[in-house]
Amino acid sequence: MEDKKINKVSSNQNIIMENREKVSVTGVIDIHSFDDELVLAQTDLGILTIKGNDLKMNKLNLDNNELIVEGQIVAVAYSDITNGKKSGFMNKLFK
Numbered sequence: 001m002e003d004k005k006i007n008k009v010s011s012n013q014n015i016i017m018e019n020r021e022k023v024s025v026t027g028v029i030d031i032h033s034f035d036d037e038l039v040l041a042q043t044d045l046g047i048l049t050i051k052g053n054d055l056k057m058n059k060l061n062l063d064n065n066e067l068i069v070e071g072q073i074v075a076v077a078y079s080d081i082t083n084g085k086k087s088g089f090m091n092k093l094f095k
Contacts, residue, residue: 013027051076
């Protein structure tokens with residue numbers, strides 16, 4: 001039998017932004033992509049997008065579901081996920 005870590009959807013997720021220079025996130029399951037202008041992270045509550053300039057991933061601990069990104073933060077936003085699919089206006093339009 002294979003041991004697999006099961007991530008439970010937590011009812012609490014924290015995002016702490018400090019002076020638009022540092023973002024700390026809990027509930028991170030995986031990182032989809034990362035560069036100096038964009039971070040896409042899979043979280044318990046959906047895909048989290050962090051946009052900015054000179055972004056650096058200072059901490060990524062998937063065992064504790066933690067992420068810390070530093071740099072010049074421009075935007076932090078969620079994309080909703082329903083049953084493994086992104087939801088939104090365009091997806092509803094083309095059902």
